[in-house]
Amino acid sequence: MKILVSNPSLQYTRNTVKALLSGGHDVIFATAYWYQPNRLFEKIIAFLFPSFNNKLLRYTDKNIPATSVRTSFLGTLFHFINKLLPLSVEQKSFWEDRIHDKWVSKFVHQLKPELVIGYEKSCYNTFISAETIGARKWLDLSQVHPDFIKHLRNKYEFFLSMTGSENLFNKISFLKKKEYQLADKIFCLSGFAANTLQDAGVSAKKITVNPLGFSPQIFFPNVNQPKHINGPLKIIYAGIITKRKGVDLLLDVCSSFSEKDIQLTLIGPSGDAIDSINLFSNKKNIRYIPFMTQTDLANEFRNADLFVFPSYLDSWAAVVPEAMACGLPVIVTDNTGAAQIVTQKNGMVIPTGNKAALLIAIQFFLDHPEETLQMGINAANTVSNNSWITYEKELLSHV
Numbered sequence: 001m002k003i004l005v006s007n008p009s010l011q012y013t014r015n016t017v018k019a020l021l022s023g024g025h026d027v028i029f030a031t032a033y034w035y036q037p038n039r040l041f042e043k044i045i046a047f048l049f050p051s052f053n054n055k056l057l058r059y060t061d062k063n064i065p066a067t068s069v070r071t072s073f074l075g076t077l078f079h080f081i082n083k084l085l086p087l088s089v090e091q092k093s094f095w096e097d098r099i100h101d102k103w104v105s106k107f108v109h110q111l112k113p114e115l116v117i118g119y120e121k122s123c124y125n126t127f128i129s130a131e132t133i134g135a136r137k138w139l140d141l142s143q144v145h146p147d148f149i150k151h152l153r154n155k156y157e158f159f160l161s162m163t164g165s166e167n168l169f170n171k172i173s174f175l176k177k178k179e180y181q182l183a184d185k186i187f188c189l190s191g192f193a194a195n196t197l198q199d200a201g202v203s204a205k206k207i208t209v210n211p212l213g214f215s216p217q218i219f220f221p222n223v224n225q226p227k228h229i230n231g232p233l234k235i236i237y238a239g240i241i242t243k244r245k246g247v248d249l250l251l252d253v254c255s256s257f258s259e260k261d262i263q264l265t266l267i268g269p270s271g272d273a274i275d276s277i278n279l280f281s282n283k284k285n286i287r288y289i290p291f292m293t294q295t296d297l298a299n300e301f302r303n304a305d306l307f308v309f310p311s312y313l314d315s316w317a318a319v320v321p322e323a324m325a326c327g328l329p330v331i332v333t334d335n336t337g338a339a340q341i342v343t344q345k346n347g348m349v350i351p352t353g354n355k356a357a358l359l360i361a362i363q364f365f366l367d368h369p370e371e372t373l374q375m376g377i378n379a380a381n382t383v384s385n386n387s388w389i390t391y392e393k394e395l396l397s398h399v
Contacts, residue, residue, distance in 0.1 A: 001025045001399065004111055006126055007119035007140070008032040008075065008100035012212050012318070014061045016117065016140065017068070019392035023399060027068055028111060030104045032079040032096065034069045035060040072103045090164035094172060097122035105129040115399070118183075121175050127182040139183035144315050145196040146173035152313060156353070158243040158272070159312075180206075185398070189316035190337025210395060211337070213388035214322045218294050221327030221380040222302040232263045232285065233366045236304040236328070238297060238319045239311075241288075242271030246310030246333065246353075251276050251286070253358045259285040261366055265300065267292050301326035305372055306365050311336045312352055321383040329375035331361045341386065346379035 003025050007013040010031065020027045035056050036042055046053040078099050082092045105125035108116065109132075116123075116130040117138045127137045143149075146169075153159045153169070163169050180186060180197070186206050188194040194207045235254065239245045247266065251273075254264045265287045266277065280286045292300065301307065307323035307330045320330055320338035330347035332339050339349045348364070350357040365372045 001115060002111070002113045003027045003115045003117065003399075004030060004104075004108065004113040004135075005117045006030045006100070006104045006123055008079070008096050008122055009119075010059060010061075011142065013119065013140065014064060015213070015388055015391060016395065018061070018063050019395045020399065021064070021068065022392065023396045025399065028070055028113070029064065029068055030070045030100075030107060032071065032075045032100055033059050034066070034071050036066060070107065072100075075100050075103055088161075088164055088168075090162070090172070091168060094121070094164075094168065101125045108133065108135070118179070120179060121172055124175055124179050124182070127179060131182070137182055137184050139179055139186045141186055141188050141193065141197075142315060144193045144313065145200045145202070146176050147200045148196040149173075149313070156312060162242075162244055162272070187395075191340050192335070192337045193315040208398060210391060211321075211340075211386065212316055212318045213386055213391040214318065214325055214383070215294070216325065216384075216387050219298050219301070219322045219325035221325070221377070230369075232259075232261055233362070233369075233372075234263045234265070234303070234305045235308055235362070236265045236267070236300060236306070236323070237308055238267045238300075238323070239309065239317075240268050240271040241266060241273050241277060243273045244312050245273075245314070246312060247271075247273040248276045249310050249353065249355060249358060250308055251280055253355060253362065254286070255280060255283070256359065257362070257366075259283065262362070263287070265289065265304065267297060267300065298322070298326055301328055304328060305369075305376075306331065306362075308358075308362070309333075309336060309338075310350070310352075310358055314338070321386050324379035324383045325386075327376040327380045329365065329372055329379050331358065331365075341382055343382070346375050346382050 003020055005017050017027055017029045082096055101122050102125055108129040112133055113135050115136045117140055118126050119140050130137050149163060153163060180202055185208060188207055188209050189211055191209055194209050197207055198204050237250060241247050254262060263285045267289045269290060277288050301323050307328040309317060309320055309332045311333055312335055314336045316337040320332055324330055330342055332342055332349055333352040334349055335352040342349050348361045350361055
C-alpha cells in the first residue's frame with residue numbers, strides 16, 4: 001500500500017514510519033527537516049558549528065532510508081528561523097504546522113497515496129486533499145481533546161501562558177476539531193486521551209488506542225544489582241522541567257522531607273519551572289541534570305528507588321513505562337495516560353495537583369522499602385510486553 005505519513009516534527013512518528021516499512025508498505029514521510037550528512041548545508045554547519053551539527057543528528061534514523069523522506073525548502077528554512085523568533089512555543093508550532101500542512105496538501109495530489117496519516121493541527125488541508133483522491137485519512141493524536149485543555153486553562157493559571165492567548169487557543173481548537181471530523185480513524189495514545197474525545201462527542205467508532213512503546217535493549221532491570229533498602233529513598237523524575245509536568249509540586253513536597261530521608265534527581269531540559277529548581281540549589285539532596293542520553297537515563301533509573309511523575313496533563317508519558325522497565329515503581333497522576341498500566345502492585349495513581357496525596361504516596365515508599373523493591377520487580381513485569389514491537393504490530397493490524 002502507498003502511504004503518506006506527515007508530521008513537521010519527528011517525535012515518535014519515526015516509529016510509525018519504521019513499522020509501516022517493516023510491513024512492506026510503500027511509505028513516504030513528509031517532515032520539516034531531515035539530516036543528510038552529504039548535503040552542502042550540513043557540511044557547512046559541521047565545519048562552522050560542530051556542536052550545533054551534533055544536535056542536528058537527532059533529525060534522522062538509520063532505519064529509515066533517505067529515499068522515503070521528503071522535505072520542502074520553505075519548511076526547512078522556517079523550521080530553523082522559527083526558533084529565533086521572539087514568540088511563544090505554541091505560536092511557533094502553529095505557524096510551522098500551517099506551512100507544513102499547505103505544502104503536504106499539494107504533495108498529496110502528486111503522490112496519490114491510498115492512506116494518509118497526519119499529525120494533529122498540521123493535516124487539515126492535507127485531509128481535504130486526501131478526500132479528493134479517495135485516500136483514507138488517519139489522525140495521529142498525541143494530545144487530548146481541546147475541550148479538556150480548556151478545562152485546565154480555567155483551573156490552572158499556568159496553563160494560560162503554556163497554551164497561548166485566547167485567540168490562538170481558539171484557532172487551534174477549531175482546527176483540531178475540523179481534523180477530527182475529516183479523519184476516518186483517530187489514533188490515541190491512551191484510554192485517558194480517548195475518553196476526552198468521547199466526552200466531547202467524538203464517535204467511539206473512530207477511535208483506536210495504541211500506546212507508545214519503549215526500547216527493551218536500553219530500558220531493562222538490573223537483576224544482578226539489587227537496590228539497597230537502607231539509606232535515603234532515591235526518587236527520580238525525567239521530563240521537561242515545567243509546571244505542566246508537576247515539577248513545582250514535586251519540589252514543594254520533597255522539601256518537606258529531611259535530607260537524610262530522600263534524594264531527588266531531576267533530569268530534563270529547562271522549562272518554566274527552572275526557577276523553582278534554583279530556589280532549592282542549596283539543598284544537598286536535590287540534583288538537577290539538564291540532559292542525558294537514553295542509555296545514561298536508563299542507568300539512572302536502575303540506580304534509583306522510585307520514579308515520580310506528577311503531571312497535570314500527559315496523554316501518555318513514554319518515560320513512565322521506560323522507568324518501570326528498569327525496575328522502578330512509579331507515582332503518576334490520573335491525568336497521565338500511562339496511569340492505565342499502573343496498579344497497586346507496581347505503583348500509585350494519585351489525583352492531579354494534590355499535594356497531600358503526593359506526600360502520602362512518597363511517605364509510603366519511604367516507610368516500606370521491601371514492598372518498594374517488590375513493586376519495582378512487578379513494574380518491570382507489567383511493561384514487558386509494551387515494547388515498540390507491540391506498538392508496531394497494533395498499527396499494522398489496522399493497515
